[in-house]
Amino acid sequence: MTDGDLGTFYWSPSSPRTGDAVTLDLGAVKSIGDIAVLMGKSSSPNDYIRSGVLEHSLDGQSWTRLTSGTTAEVRFKAPTGTLARHVRYRSAGAQDNWLVVREFTVATMDDSETRLTASGTPAGALQATVDGNLDSVYTASAVPAEGDALQVALSRPRLIDKVVVIGTGAAEVQVRTGGQWQGVGSLTGPYTELDVTDTTGDAVRLAWTAGGAKPQIAEIVPRYADVPAAELRITPGTLVVTAGQQATATVVVSSQLARPVTETLKVAAPEGWTVSPAQKEVTAPRGGQVAVPFEITPPAGAAGRTERLSFAFGSVTQELQVEVHRPVAADNLAKGRPATASSVEGGTVFEAAKAVDGDPATRWSSRAADGEWIQVELAQSVDVGKVVLRWEAAYGSAYRIEVSADGATWTPAAEVGAGNGGVDEVWIDSPNSTRFVRMQGVRRATRYGYSLWEVEVHRAA
Incomplete structure (x- = not known):
């Protein structure tokens, strides 16, 4: 959560x-x-x-x-x-x-964040001008008098690039720098954007014109120049890929400035990896974003490794974690094979065989205890590369996948400590000779037992 x-x-x-x-x-x-x-x-x-x-x-x-x-x-x-x-x-x-x-x-x-505080006259909901909500509006309680102003104080001085004011009124827009107020322009209508030419300031002020109409201001937004030019976001957060095979990660570039940003988006990968494109010139539009797909192929010998690829857009960098696994065959070796379990939920017909019958509408369910298990006997010994668990709502938050050659002596092949239900793909990257596969429960996620719609076993290809 x-x-x-x-x-x-x-x-x-x-x-x-x-x-x-x-x-x-x-x-x-x-x-x-x-x-x-x-x-x-x-x-x-x-x-x-x-x-x-x-x-x-x-x-x-x-x-x-x-x-x-x-x-x-x-x-x-x-x-x-x-x-x-x-x-x-x-x-x-x-x-x-x-x-x-x-x-x-x-x-x-924290100190790296800038908080805005509004004050001034005429009276009204002044803080509405800095709450980030366009639906809340400061409406002056009276016509401005001489000396009236709306001031927005910054919690720390910042290098200001532009000032945006959303609302109406007659005022000079000013920025306080070095203790002195400096005019940067006037309100021009429902949307005013003024270039401040990279001035270090600690406050913005709207100095009202005396006798003008009652101001109505939704937001006052200083745009800062002392921020990274862009933000990088990579999906998926962790890329799971098969050794020697291609997978796609997408880098989303968004401008953090009040203008488009153009740079070369580059990627650095471990030796032997193929990434296409290796670099690409990208323009992130103001207020928008650009998605750039990258095709990533690890070498055949990279199975069982976790690597990081580094993406750079100018001075902005972001890393992608890549998990590499052995290729596996598509055939489900558990389908229709003999299955047994430590228990079956009382008063039900949710026996172990229902988890290997290939029917997504039937399931196995155990009694309500943490240490329950289900196992399947394969037709012959194979090198198991992946086990897929399709959980019902009663899933395991912690469990082990264990393998055995004889159904008597078991060896842990993989552990899951933070399961979240749904479909779990559990990879086994170490070569093995397995005839029996077991899900050994460690901790239930609910007050019920463990319940699986289907257990799949795939051999390493």
Whole structure:
């Protein structure tokens, strides 16, 4: 629930009771901002805290309320200056449904972040001009008088490239540099963008024209020049590839400046790897992004290794982790083979054979204990390269894949310590001679047992 992936989730082993909570430890006391608790998922949309309280704490003992929630998605912006080490979402009442948390995020602000604070006259919702929300608008309570101004203070001096003002009013736009106010232009309409020519400033001010119409300002946005020119994002986050075979990773380049950015996008790969293109000139448009696919082929002898490829766009760099595995055959050697299990869920017909029958609608389910297992006997000894587990909702958060030549002596071939359900592809890159394959449970993710729609076994090719 903190990995940034909305496709993964925490699933409680039972329904929340009054006082139960999901808690984030930020590691140190920090200034916090936007908070989001995203619960429920498409297959279980009602698995969320029906009555909850969002709270923060400096020590994990004394808690202060931020807001309450009754929906599957709770979002809140902590007041400016809120300090916390711990943030939690607490159940205020018992319920029948379980709890799924897809993501729990807390934005923290440190010295590298610039906070904006609005003040001035005429009175009104001044902070609406720096809240990042175009739907909230500062509307002056009166016609501006002589000396009235709206000032936005930066938490630290920054090299300012442009000032953008969204809204209407009659004013001179000024930037404070070295303690002196410097005019950079005037408001020209609903959208004003002014070039500040890289001035180091610590505040922006709209000096109103006395007697003008009541100003209405949605946002004041300083655009900074002291930031990386671009941002690189690579998908997938980790590339899984077969040795000697081609796979695709996509690099998304976005401009962080108030203008297009053109550079050569280059990649550095380990010796023996093939990457196409090796470099490409890219222009990232202002306010937009460009996606560049790269075809990546590791050498045939790279199986079992994890490597990093480095992408550079000017001075901006990003790394891609690549896991290389042995090629495997497409045939599922477990289909229709004899299967046994440590147990079967009481009162059901979810026996072990249902996990190897090739039918995606049938399944094996164990009793509710951590140490349960299921095993399949192959037709003959083979070099197993991959095991695929297709989990039902009751999945294993930790388990081992074990192999055996005789069904009596077992050797761990792979371990999974942070399973998240769905479909697990477990690769085995060490050569082996295997007749029996077993999923040995270590820890269940739910209060139920382990349940698998299908177990697949693929030989190394």
